[in-house]
Amino acid sequence: MIGVEEALNILEDNVTSLPGVQVDVDRAVGCVLAEDTYATCDIPPFNQSSMDGYAFAFNSRTKGEAMEVKGEVPAGDSGSIRAETGKAVRIFTGARVPEGTDTVVMQEKTRQQGDLLYIADEGLQPGGNVRQQGEEIRQGELALPAGTLLTPAGIGFLSGVGIREVNVHPRPSIAIIVTGNELQKPGESLKPGQIYESNSSMLRAALSETGMHDVMVYTVEDNLEKLSATIHECLKVHHVILLTGGVSVGDYDFVVQAATRCGVTRKFHKLRQRPGKPLYFGTKEQQVIFGLPGNPSSVLTCYYEYVWMVLQRLSGTERKLTRVRATLGTTVNKKNTLTQFLKGSYAGGQVIPLQGQESFRLRSFATANCLIRLGEEARMYEEGETVDVHLLPVYR
Numbered sequence: 001m002i003g004v005e006e007a008l009n010i011l012e013d014n015v016t017s018l019p020g021v022q023v024d025v026d027r028a029v030g031c032v033l034a035e036d037t038y039a040t041c042d043i044p045p046f047n048q049s050s051m052d053g054y055a056f057a058f059n060s061r062t063k064g065e066a067m068e069v070k071g072e073v074p075a076g077d078s079g080s081i082r083a084e085t086g087k088a089v090r091i092f093t094g095a096r097v098p099e100g101t102d103t104v105v106m107q108e109k110t111r112q113q114g115d116l117l118y119i120a121d122e123g124l125q126p127g128g129n130v131r132q133q134g135e136e137i138r139q140g141e142l143a144l145p146a147g148t149l150l151t152p153a154g155i156g157f158l159s160g161v162g163i164r165e166v167n168v169h170p171r172p173s174i175a176i177i178v179t180g181n182e183l184q185k186p187g188e189s190l191k192p193g194q195i196y197e198s199n200s201s202m203l204r205a206a207l208s209e210t211g212m213h214d215v216m217v218y219t220v221e222d223n224l225e226k227l228s229a230t231i232h233e234c235l236k237v238h239h240v241i242l243l244t245g246g247v248s249v250g251d252y253d254f255v256v257q258a259a260t261r262c263g264v265t266r267k268f269h270k271l272r273q274r275p276g277k278p279l280y281f282g283t284k285e286q287q288v289i290f291g292l293p294g295n296p297s298s299v300l301t302c303y304y305e306y307v308w309m310v311l312q313r314l315s316g317t318e319r320k321l322t323r324v325r326a327t328l329g330t331t332v333n334k335k336n337t338l339t340q341f342l343k344g345s346y347a348g349g350q351v352i353p354l355q356g357q358e359s360f361r362l363r364s365f366a367t368a369n370c371l372i373r374l375g376e377e378a379r380m381y382e383e384g385e386t387v388d389v390h391l392l393p394v395y396r
């Protein structure tokens with residue numbers, strides 16, 4: 001059995017980002033740029049008014065004297081009129097500032113009488129209220145470098161510089177394979193010995209929370225042939241396979257054997273941790289396979305502590321769960337010599353372990369916002385002691 005840090009290092013050593021693909025910029029939020037992306041035009045593409053008002057040449061104005069207004073440029077107009085010397089042009093926000101003018105006065109700081117304009121704006125400087133062509137970015141200039149996570153602002157920025165398609169690391173295609181003869185679909189009636197299957201809904205929800213929507217769910221009974229066949233098929237189409245259950249030492253636990261049959265190389269199996277001790281991880285070329293120990297709380301803990309980071313790496317980011325140090329709100333008597341992840345409630349620098357930590361339970365997890373990580377050493381963790389806390393990437 002290996003420790004948690006060693007497992008994390010193995011994951012980092014074995015997972016790299018998926019090669020870039022071209023996608024429509026409208027579908028790229030949350031993706032990471034796989035190549036440097038350059039502006040296709042100057043932004044703004046022309047000298048542009050930032051106010052509704054009047055454009056004029058600053059030096060042609062004599063303070064205190066009225067100017068004649070001649071012509072008008074609304075937004076979208078080619079703005080090709082040329083202002084006559086000493087005259088102002090009516091202009092609107094976003095419009096191209098016409099030739100022969102360099103400054104805009106906002107209309108609230110003027111008074112117009114017929115064709116005559118009186119300006120009362122002491123603070124106005126030459127070039128005032130005019131955005132210069134290329135002030136934001138020049139055509140051909142680097143807009144966003146490879147490795148940038150595309151936020152809504154990033155999408156807007158790239159669209160604004162004329163980009164329709166971007167080269168991004170794709171989000172992986174994921175198979176969830178749930179194993180177990182005891183599993184029944186929620187909504188159907190339970191026969192003796194059956195339980196409701198909850199891992200697939202939970203994993204699908206966790207995946208969609210982090211923008212992973214290319215997900216297929218497969219259900220397989222505890223049968224080596226059938227499980228091998230399903231893994232074999234999944235390896236043809238998915239980058240990632242998440243199996244739940246069947247990874248321990250029981251006579252009906254076939255995950256490790258089936259993965260090996262399918263040519264998957266075992267990288268680790270069993271960690272010094274609770275929950276999720278029998279966690280399995282293997283690879284086949286760039287594909288990754290996790291065998292998540294079937295207990296729902298083990299599944300979700302392993303998902304957040306290991307799978308989440310692997311999905312981020314495949315998608316081109318090095319993101320990990322946010323780690324903070326926090327004061328333990330109650331004493332914990334940790335009796336085993338395994339790293340322990342406790343479902344917790346974190347607020348204002350303090351963390352409280354929730355009631356009901358066993359790995360078959362999800363009730364505490366359902367209201368947790370963090371996992372508390374306690375080291376391998378068996379000892380009392382005292383109230384007031386500082387501990388490591390991993391914040392869950394839940395909706396906030």
Ligand SMILES: Nc1nc2c(c(=O)[nH]1)N[C@H]1C(S)=C(S)[C@@H](COP(=O)(O)OP(=O)(O)OC[C@H]3O[C@@H](n4cnc5c(N)ncnc54)[C@H](O)[C@@H]3O)O[C@H]1N2
Nearest residue numbers: 178180196197198199245246247248253277293294295298
């Ligand atoms: N002799 C030993 N037995 C066990 C050990 C051990 O070291 N020696 N480890 C225990 C630990 S720790 C865990 S965790 C489990 C992991 O077992 P498996 O991965 O083989 O999972 P299963 O036995 O198939 O299921 C465990 C538990 O979870 C329930 N389950 C499974 N799939 C689902 C699902 N899709 N939805 C809801 N619940 C599910 C299943 O019914 C079992 O109750 O092994 C221990 N045993």
Ligand code: MOO
Nearest residue numbers: 275276277298359
């Ligand atoms: O590791 Mo198991 O997850 O303790 O039940």
